[in-house]
Each structure stands twice: as structure tokens, then as C-alpha cells.
Amino acid sequence: xxxxxxxxxxxxxxxxxxxxxxxxxxxxxxxxxxxxxxxxxxxxxxxxxxxxxxxxxxxxxxxxxxxxxxxxxxxxxxxxxxxxxxxxxxxxxxxxxxxxxxxxxxxxxxxxxxxxxxxxxxxxxxxxxxxxxxxxxxxxxxxxxxxxxxxxxxxxxxxxxxxxxxxxxxxxxxxxxxxxxxxxxxxxxxxxxxxxxxxxxxxxxxxxxxxxxxxxxxxxxxxxx
Amino acid sequence: xxxxxxxxxxxxxxxxxxxxxxxxxxxxxxxxxxxxxxxxxxxxxxxxxxxxxxxxxxxxxxxxxxxxxxxxxxxxxxxxxxxxxxxxxxxxxxxxxxxxxxxxxxxxxxxxxxxxxxxxxxxxxxxxxxxxxxxxxxxxxxxxxxxxxxxxxxxxxxxxxxxxxxxxxxxxxxxxxxxxxx
Numbered sequence: 080x081x082x083x084x085x086x087x088x089x090x091x092x093x094x095x096x097x098x099x100x101x102x103x104x105x106x107x108x109x110x111x112x113x114x115x116x117x118x119x120x121x122x123x124x125x126x127x128x129x130x131x132x133x134x135x136x137x138x139x140x141x142x143x144x145x146x147x148x149x150x151x152x153x154x155x156x157x158x159x160x161x162x163x164x165x166x167x168x169x170x171x172x173x174x175x176x177x178x179x180x181x182x183x184x185x186x187x188x189x190x191x192x193x194x195x196x197x198x199x200x201x202x203x204x205x206x207x208x209x210x211x212x213x214x215x216x217x218x219x220x221x222x223x224x225x226x227x228x229x230x231x232x233x234x235x236x237x238x239x240x241x242x243x244x245x246x247x248x249x250x251x252x253x254x255x256x257x258x259x260x261x262x263x264x265x266x267x268x269x270x271x272x273x274x275x276x277x278x279x280x281x282x283x284x285x286x287x288x289x290x291x292x293x294x295x296x297x298x299x300x301x302x303x304x
Numbered sequence: 305x306x307x308x309x310x311x312x313x314x315x316x317x318x319x320x321x322x323x324x325x326x327x328x329x330x331x332x333x334x335x336x337x338x339x340x341x342x343x344x345x346x347x348x349x350x351x352x353x354x355x356x357x358x359x360x361x362x363x364x365x366x367x368x369x370x371x372x373x374x375x376x377x378x379x380x381x382x383x384x385x386x387x388x389x390x391x392x393x394x395x396x397x398x399x400x401x402x403x404x405x406x407x408x409x410x411x412x413x414x415x416x417x418x419x420x421x422x423x424x425x426x427x428x429x430x431x432x433x434x435x436x437x438x439x440x441x442x443x444x445x446x447x448x449x450x451x452x453x454x455x456x457x458x459x460x461x462x463x464x465x466x467x468x469x470x471x472x473x474x475x476x477x478x479x480x481x482x483x484x485x486x
Contacts, residue, residue: 086470087438093419094338094439098346101333105347109325109354113318116355118362 174303176201176219177228177251181298183259190249190300192216192228197274199228203249205261210237214247218273223286225293226251226302227277229262240265246276250289257300258293310367313358321361325354332378336385338435341424345385353381372450375440379432379451386428415473422472430465433458 173193180189185207192201196218203214216230229248232241240263241247252258262280270276281289305327312320332353337346356377364373423431436447437458444462448455 082470083466086466086473089415089473090419090434090466090469091438093416094435096416097334098337098343099330099334101329101350102347105333105351106325106329106354109351109358110318110322112355113321113358116359118316119359 173200175301176303177226177300179298179300181257181259181296181300183249183296184261184292184294186261188249188259188296188298190228192219195219195303197272199230203228203230203247205237205241207237209240210235212237212241212247214241218277220274220277222277222281224252225289226253227262229273229276231273244269246270246273248277248280250293251300251302252293253302256295256297257302259296259300260289260292260294262289305370307367307370310361310364310370314361314364314367316362321358325358328374329354332374335375335435335440336378336382338439339379339382339428339431340385341420349378349381349385352384353378356381372446375436375450376452379428379436382432383428418472418475419469422469425472426465426468430461430468433461434465434469437462 174195176192176194176199177190178192182188186205187207189202189204192199192203194200199216199219201216203216205212205214212235213233214230215233216228218230219226219228221227227248227250229246232243232245232247235241235243240261242265246264246269248262250260250262264270264276264280270279305324309320309324309327313324329350333346333350336349336353337343340346340349353374357374360377364370423434426434432451433447436442436450437444442450444458445455448458451458
């Protein structure tokens with residue numbers, strides 16, 4: 080037997096000796112900390128939503144809209160009322176932001192977004208074997224050359240990635256083909272605003288992770304120039 | 305590893321993670337102890353690795369690669385422990401009487417002592433390669449994948465480490481031979 084083989088035999092035999100069992104107290108310490116240790120969801124995770132707060136905010140928001148609508152209605156010009164006949168105005172054409180039907184990261188996606196900044200409207204739907212979700216789009220921003228379009232999940236059977244009330248975004252990289260990655264906030268603490276959601280997700284998933292996760296889409300998407 | 309358990313833990317199922325931790329805890333601890341050669345440091349490293357596994361589990365894309373991924377996190381935890389504590393307390397182990405019986409019992413004890421010293425002189429990088437390959441029996445390609453380093457680096461680290469350990473054993477043999485000549 081060569082010296083090398085003998086050394087390997089002795090080392091292996093030596094390594095086989097020693098501790099093989101994790102003390103229960105160490106395991107207990109780990110399991111005690113699990114409930115207070117949030118999981119880091121790469122690009123598709125979220126903390127549980129504070130449903131109470133969300134519903135409360137929704138109720139307050141809806142009430143505020145109704146009050147404004149009622150007050151505004153009282154001052155609307157009408158026949159026999161204040162003011163004259165309104166001058167017909169051409170309705171502004173919404174600015175295209177993104178429009179297409181494609182598959183990205185295995186998610187069959189439809190995207191229809193107009194507007195810019197924090198005044199985005201439109202809808203995104205996604206579906207795969209995990210379920211389907213619909214996002215009411217609210218905002219967009221170009222970050223490090225990538226177009227982020229995000230909003231609130233309004234309908235979902237994809238409870239793992241996109242529960243109702245969570246925020247979701249798609250990140251698009253221009254090119255041929257366009258590349259995309261989905262960003263789900265899932266059970267993470269809900270960001271204060273749609274724009275803040277982008278910033279928060281970049282903390283959880285740094286730009287390098289976003290870049291690494293981008294995958295070419297299959298299908299077509301038309302992006303604003 | 306039970307992929308279903310991994311998937312459930314990925315989704316935040318704490319009970320599934322508890323089962324997972326029980327299943328892998330001993331193995332992780334055995335590895336960390338062999339790398340760090342210190343019970344307390346190994347316990348800290350294993351604890352940290354298990355918590356990191358829980359925290360980062362949703363980021364694991366392929367649950368089938370859980371084992372390699374968990375070893376990678378464990379080795380990182382060992383690096384952290386190694387950096388945190390440069391001074392390692394000696395580990396004393398009382399040998400059972402039957403281990404001392406036998407014709408070459410004395411040389412075995414000496415070998416252990418020399419190996420212990422030789423191993424402690426190695427960096428964590430080198431120790432990790434030795435333990436993953438010679439204790440876990442992982443092929444070198446898997447060691448490279450686990451540690452996220454090139455295969456050539458694994459081979460050179462293993463070669464260097466084994467030379468160091470052999471030198472440690474030879475160093476013990478030399479004075480003994482000289483003693484016999486006198």
C-alpha cells in the first residue's frame with residue numbers, strides 16, 4: 080500500500096471518530112427561533128399581510144372617494160344649474176406602457192398597461208400550475224435600465240406567490256427577445272406605496288439577483304419607446 | 305432528502321422544517337465538528353446553518369439539490385465561526401479502555417494526536433474539502449459544486465491538505481525511529 084493510500088486510510092478512519100449527534104438543546108434553540116425568523120423570499124415571497132390594516136385602509140379609502148364624488152356632484156353644471164354647457168374636450172389617449180401576451184418564467188402572462196410613474200393603469204394576469212392571479216397595475220419605474228411595472232393582486236388562486244392584497248411586479252429588460260422576471264411580495268410586510276414596493280424588493284433581492292433571474296420571454300410584448 | 309418536506313418548508317411550514325432539521329441536524333453537526341474540531345464552535349455553526357437554511361430556503365430553486373445546498377451553507381457558517389474565534393480550545397477526549405487495547409493502540413493514539421495538530425494547521429477551505437470528500441464520501445465534482453469552486457481548486461486543496469496531514473504523521477514517525485536507532 081502506498082504512503083498516500085495509507086495516509087488516506089488513516090485520515091478516513093480518524094474522521095469516522097467523534098461527534099455524530101446534534102445535542103437536543105441546539106436543535107431546540109433553532110426551532111425556538113424559527114417563528115421569529117422571517118424567510119427571505121428571493122423574488123417571489125411575501126410576509127403575511129396585516130389584513131386588518133388593509134381592510135381598514137380600504138374602507139377609509141372607499142369612504143373618502145364616495146364623499147368627494149358626492150360633493151363634486153353637487154357642483155356639476157347641468158341644465159338650469161350653474162355654469163354653461165361644457166365644451167367638448169377630446170379625451171386624452173392613454174400612453175402605452177406595455178402590452179403583450181407571453182410566457183415568462185413559466186407563467187402565462189397578459190400585460191396591458193398605460194400611463195407613467197405612479198399613474199399607471201391596466202391589468203396583468205398570470206397563470207401556471209400553481210394557480211392564477213390578476214394584478215391591478217399602479218406604477219412603473221425604470222431602475223438600472225430595467226422597466227418595473229407593479230400593482231396590487233386583486234384576484235388569485237396562486238396563494239403561494241401572489242395572495243390577494245399582496246403586491247406584484249414584472250421586471251422587463253428590453254432587447255430581442257425581451258427578458259422578464261416576476262417579483263412577488265407575498266407575505267413580506269406590505270410596502271407603503273407601489274413605488275416603495277420596488278425599493279423594498281431591491282433590498283430583499285439585490286440587482287444582481289434580479290439580473291441573474293431574468294429569462295427570455297416566449298411571445299410578444301410591446302413596450303413604450 | 306424528502307423533497308416534499310423541503311417544498312413544504314420552502315412555503316413556510318414550520319413543522320415541515322422541524323422534521324427537516326431533525327433529519328439533517330446530526331449530519332450537519334458531524335460535518336461542522338470535523339471541520340472546526342471544537343464542540344462549541346461546531347454547535348454554533350450548525351445552529352447558524354440551520355437558521356440560515358430556514359431563512360433562505362425559498363431561494364433554493366431545485367429542492368432536489370437541497371443536500372449540496374445545505375452543506376454549502378454549513379461550510380459558510382464554519383468559515384464565520386472560524387473567523388470569529390481564532391483561538392480554539394483543545395478538545396480532550398477520554399478514550400474508552402477497549403480503544404487502547406490491541407497491539408498498535410499506542411500508535412493509533414499518536415496518529416490521532418498528530419492528525420489533530422496537522423488538521424488544525426489547515427485553513428477552513430482545506431478542511432472543508434477533506435471532510436466533504438473523505439468523511440461524506442462526496443465525489444470531487446460534487447465537492448466542487450457544493451463549495452461553488454472549480455474542480456481544479458478542489459483537487460489542489462485536497463492534495464495540499466493530504467500532504468500536510470501526511471507530513472504531520474511523518475513528523476511523529478521520525479523521532480520514534482531515531483529513538484529506536486539509539
